[in-house]
Amino acid sequence: MRELRVLLNQTQKVRLQAALQHLRDLSFQASSPAIPVTIADTIPVNREDGILKGHGTLEFNGQVVATQCGVVEQVNKLVYVRALKARYKPEVGDIIIGRVNEIAPKRWRIEINFSQDAVLMLQSMNLPDGIQRRRTAVDELNMRSIFEENDVVCAEVRGFQHDGSLHLQARSQKYGKLERGQLLTVPAYLVKRRKQHFHHLEQYGVDLILGCNGFIWVGEHVVLGENEMPEDQESRMENQEQNFTPLKVRQQICRIANSVRLLSAHGFSLSLEIILDTAEASVSSNVEINDMLGAEFYVQTAEREVQRRASLLKKSRR
Amino acid sequence: MVGLSAGEKHFICGGIAQDLRSDGRQRLQFRPISVLIGVIPQANGSAQVRLGATDVIVSVKAELGKPTLLQPDKGKVAIYVDCSPTAGPAFEGRGSEELSTELSVGLQRCLLGDKSGAVQPTPVPNGIFLAYECATEFRAGIDLSSLIVVEGKVCWDLYVDGLVISSDGNLLDALAAAVKVAHLLRMFICCTDIDGLAALSNTGIPKVSVSLGPSPEDQPEVDVSDEEFLQFDTSGIPVVVTLTKVGRHYIVDATAEEESQMSSAVSLSVNRNGHICGLTKRGGAGLDPSVVLDMISVAKHVAKNLTSVLDSEIAAAEAAEDDES
Numbered sequence: 001m002r003e004l005r006v007l008l009n010q011t012q013k014v015r016l017q018a019a020l021q022h023l024r025d026l027s028f029q030a031s032s033p034a035i036p037v038t039i040a041d042t043i044p045v046n047r048e049d050g051i052l053k054g055h056g057t058l059e060f061n062g063q064v065v066a067t068q069c070g071v072v073e074q075v076n077k078l079v080y081v082r083a084l085k086a087r088y089k090p091e092v093g094d095i096i097i098g099r100v101n102e103i104a105p106k107r108w109r110i111e112i113n114f115s116q117d118a119v120l121m122l123q124s125m126n127l128p129d130g131i132q133r134r135r136t137a138v139d140e141l142n143m144r145s146i147f148e149e150n151d152v153v154c155a156e157v158r159g160f161q162h163d164g165s166l167h168l169q170a171r172s173q174k175y176g177k178l179e180r181g182q183l184l185t186v187p188a189y190l191v192k193r194r195k196q197h198f199h200h201l202e203q204y205g206v207d208l209i210l211g212c213n214g215f216i217w218v219g220e221h222v223v224l225g226e227n228e229m230p231e232d233q234e235s236r237m238e239n240q241e242q243n244f245t246p247l248k249v250r251q252q253i254c255r256i257a258n259s260v261r262l263l264s265a266h267g268f269s270l271s272l273e274i275i276l277d278t279a280e281a282s283v284s285s286n287v288e289i290n291d292m293l294g295a296e297f298y299v300q301t302a303e304r305e306v307q308r309r310a311s312l313l314k315k316s317r318r
Numbered sequence: 319m320v321g322l323s324a325g326e327k328h329f330i331c332g333g334i335a336q337d338l339r340s341d342g343r344q345r346l347q348f349r350p351i352s353v354l355i356g357v358i359p360q361a362n363g364s365a366q367v368r369l370g371a372t373d374v375i376v377s378v379k380a381e382l383g384k385p386t387l388l389q390p391d392k393g394k395v396a397i398y399v400d401c402s403p404t405a406g407p408a409f410e411g412r413g414s415e416e417l418s419t420e421l422s423v424g425l426q427r428c429l430l431g432d433k434s435g436a437v438q439p440t441p442v443p444n445g446i447f448l449a450y451e452c453a454t455e456f457r458a459g460i461d462l463s464s465l466i467v468v469e470g471k472v473c474w475d476l477y478v479d480g481l482v483i484s485s486d487g488n489l490l491d492a493l494a495a496a497v498k499v500a501h502l503l504r505m506f507i508c509c510t511d512i513d514g515l516a517a518l519s520n521t522g523i524p525k526v527s528v529s530l531g532p533s534p535e536d537q538p539e540v541d542v543s544d545e546e547f548l549q550f551d552t553s554g555i556p557v558v559v560t561l562t563k564v565g566r567h568y569i570v571d572a573t574a575e576e577e578s579q580m581s582s583a584v585s586l587s588v589n590r591n592g593h594i595c596g597l598t599k600r601g602g603a604g605l606d607p608s609v610v611l612d613m614i615s616v617a618k619h620v621a622k623n624l625t626s627v628l629d630s631e632i633a634a635a636e637a638a639e640d641d642e643s
Contacts, residue, residue, distance in 0.1 A: 007352050099323075118449040150321035179325025182340050219329075244332030254333075261341070289342030294350065 006265070008300045019302040026309050037066040037081060045079055054080025074132055088113045088188035088213035094157040095197040097183070097211035098168075100147050106140055108147055110155070110168065112213045113188060118166045120155055127172040129305055152178045152217065174198055180245055181207070181219015182257055186264035188214035192271065199272050204252035210270060218257045220245050251289060255279050258292040262301055277304070330579055334564045340575070346620055348571045353499050353631040365499035369571065371486035376478065376496035383475035385466065393465020393473040397426050399480035399493060406485060414482075417489075420600070421480070424490050428558045428587035428596040429460055429497065461554060474476060487574040490585050493626075494558035499632055556587035556595040557624050559617040564604070568613060570620055584613050588621035 008016060017136040027034070037043060043064045045051050053059060056068040057079060066072070070083040090096070090112070102115055122143060127133055147153055152174050155168040170176055191210050199208040200221055211216040231265035245253070259278035263270055278301060282292050291297060322330070325499050333339045349370035358364035361377035367508060368374075383393060399421040401414035409417070457568070465474040478500075480493045485496040562583040569576065577583075582601030599605070605613075 005351060096417065099321075148323070151323040152326065177323075177325070179323070180329055182326065182329060243328075246334060247336050247338065250333060250336060250338055254338060254340065257340065258342055289338070290344070290347060292342065 005047040006293070006295050007293045008299070012295050012299045016299050016302055019299070019306050022306040023212070023302075023309065026306070026313060029313060035072040036070070037072055038069045039066060041066045043072055043079060043081075050077060052078045054078045056083065056125050058080030061186060073297070082189075084189060086189075087115055089192070090114055090118070090157045090213070092157055092159045094193065094212040095154070095209070096157060096168070097154050097178070097209060097215035097217055098154060098213070099183075100149055100151045100153060103143055103147075103149065106143075108143070108153075110153065111217065112166075112211075112214065114166060116166065118155075118157075118168050119161075120153070120168040120170065123157075124158060124167065125175070126172065147177060152183050154211070154217070157212075178209070178217050180222075181217055181253060184216045184218065184257055184260050184264075186214045186216060186260065186270065187267075189210070190214065190264055190267070191216070192269055194271070196272075201252075201256070201276070204256070205249045206252050206256060208256060208272070208275070210272075216260055216270070218253050218260065220249050220253065221253055228301050252279075254289045255282060255292070258282075258289060261297065262292060265298070266302060268305055274305075274308075277308075326575075327579055331565050333551055334567050334569055334576070336513070339569070341573075342503055344617065345567060345569045346589060347629070348620075349573075349626060351631065352496065353495075353628070353635050355632070355635040358583060361500075363500040365496045367492050367496040367499065367585075369486075369488060369492045369495075370573065371484055372398075372488055372492050373482075373484035374489065374492045374496050375481045375483060375498045376493060378497070378500045379477040379479075381475045381477065382467070385470060385473040390470035391466055392462040393475065395430060395465075395476045395478060396463065397429065397478045397480075397497075398422050399425060399482065401482040401485070404484065405482050409438050409485075411414065411481075420513075421482075421489055421493060424585055424600070425478075425480070425493055425497070425558075427598040428494060428585055429556065430462070452640070479492065483485060485629045487572045487577045488560060488570075491558050491560050491571065491624075494556070494587065495628055498555045498557060498628060528579075554589055556589040557621050557628065558587045559620045559624065560585040561613045561617060563601075563603070563609075584610065584617075586614060586617040586621075588618055588625075590625055592618050592622065594618075 011212070035043070043066055045064050051064070053064060056066055056070060057064050059065075064079065066081050068081055068083050070081040070086075070291060073080055073082050096112050096118075098112035098118060100108050101111045102109040104235070106122045108120045108122075110120055112118045122133075122140065123135070125146075127146065133139060153170070155170040156175065157165060157238050158169040161167055179294075191212055191214055193212055194210075197210050197212070200206075203209045205221050207219050207221045211217070222286060244250075256275060256279050259275050259282070260270060263278060268274065281300070281304060282289075282297060285300070286299075287297050329339060334345060337344050339345070340519075341349075350424060352368045354366040357366045357375060360376045362380045363378040364376065366373070366375045373455045378539060383394060385394070399418050401421075402611055403410040403414070405414075408414070413578050455518065460476075465476065478497055480496065482489055482493075559570060560572070560583055561568040561570060562580045564572075564576060564579050564581065572580065572583075580598060580601055581603035582605055584599045586594055586604070587596040
């Protein structure tokens with residue numbers, strides 16, 4: 001994500017510092033505080049249990065030190081450092097959004113912010129209009145009519161093949177090409193794996209898809225099964241003027257997109273509730289869409305997050 | 319720069335047509351601008367300007383030199399822009415050369431007028447001619463004659479170096495803003511008893527005392543003072559407003575995504591008095607003369623706001639600097 005830079009005046013700086021300090025305190029009160037480390041920090045470990053040094057750690061002068069910035073994680077004996085701004089690490093079943101990089105024989109190569117391009121085979125997807133595919137050579141030649149280069153597509157992680165390549169699948173109407181909206185990229189760790197990644201915000205008429213790889217789609221709502229045939233698109237682009245996203249919907253898209261930008265600039269995990277919260281707060285306090293990225297709302301968001309986490313903590317204690 | 323899919327392009331164009339761009343801005347709204355002054359201590363003046371995710375540094379160095387024979391009454395200004403590979407993988411190796419040259423030339427045109435240092439109404443049989451015509455006064459952004467120390471003998475050479483650290487569109491405006499701010503600093507401007515330098519009195523170049531030799535043929539001795547500076551008059555340096563035409567409308571401060579959709583872009587440099595100091599056009603598509611005229615009036619209006627924003631940023635940055643010292 002291109003970083004958002006905010007200019008704060010003196011009082012806003014003080015308020016932000018206070019809010020961040022609150023958040024730090026709250027995270028220490030939570031059950032298992034995460035230990036943030038930078039390079040060469042000593043990692044406190046219990047030697048008697050015997051440990052295994054994992055990724056990002058090194059034995060130095062009899063101590064375990066971190067070799068990268070991140071958060072210390074421990075799984076049984078294994079101690080490792082999870083980097084915060086690392087690339088996305090796919091897991092089977094993740095819903096991801098990617099951009100088509102290349103069309104190769106029978107497959108699309110898709111950029112998903114992983115260390116390599118993912119592969120979407122022609123045979124592992126249902127055609128957008130749901131018709132049965134006839135596996136002919138002609139079909140393979142027509143792959144561009146389904147996805148072209150640079151298209152934004154949504155798919156599911158199918159798994160790693162034997163040769164180490166990552167394969168995707170798109171066997172449902174809800175997967176496929178995404179149009180009429182904007183793609184945002186945030187650090188992948190901000191999107192937690194949940195039951196639901198597709199959200200249709202009915203009150204706004206907006207589709208929000210939180211890809212596990214940190215790609216987030218905010219676009220106009222598309223009714224499933226009403227995907228036009230590729231031929232229609234040509235004519236649709238021609239009379240562009242009539243086909244623009246309605247202004248009302250666009251305002252909502254921009255508002256939600258700016259909420260995502262703002263939250264990711266703060267480094268808060270993205271969930272549907274918090275995104276909607278931020279968007280609604282901006283409406284109720286009469287903040288223009290553009291001013292959502294301004295200093296005042298930036299600080300307010302941090303303060304609101306403090307309140308939210310504090311109330312969560314209270315509830316969990318009860 | 320990643321490509322955009324047809325759907326996204328359509329969305330961006332639609333946003334511009336409906337006066338609501340992807341980040342919620344209107345067509346003539348700038349992104350928040352931030353200014354840091356004095357980022358390079360060795361330079362006579364330096365500034366870092368951030369415009370959204372666009373990030374540029376400009377340093378200005380002043381050296382004593384000799385004026386050219388053709389223009390003995392003028393100093394020299396060299397403008398060079400470099401794009402750092404940190405801004406994108408495309409800028410690695412020689413990849414940035416094309417863009418660097420384009421930006422250098424663009425900045426030269428906007429700040430210095432044409433090569434001779436003064437804008438002259440060259441009759442070009444298209445809209446550009448009209449643009450010159452409607453500017454009531456032609457004046458180069460940086461007044462080169464103010465850089466002279468001893469006519470024909472000694473002048474100041476200004477080396478303006480720009481570096482693009484991060485690129486998200488609208489580089490020219492950001493660079494020009496940085497040049498404007500950077501000039502505020504300690505530029506070693508000279509001070510002699512020659513009257514012509516009175517104009518420089520609120521500009522920041524170091525004080526120089528010149529002792530003229532007995533015969534006019536001698537090279538004068540020059541003594542640069544380290545303590546005393548003269549303030550270089552920066553109020554005359556124009557700001558650059560780039561109007562990017564997308565579809566039937568034009569926008570200011572385009573992001574990289576929006577720039578990928580442009581048909582053409584006109585950069586106008588406007589000084590404090592609302593005078594056009596330079597004009598350059600990029601992009602292949604032609605423009606109707608009436609559109610250019612329209613753009614000029616819009617640019618004047620936008621430049622006025624931008625100048626006042628920059629002024630307040632400069633004041634804030636200077637205040638912060640004073641606090642520290």
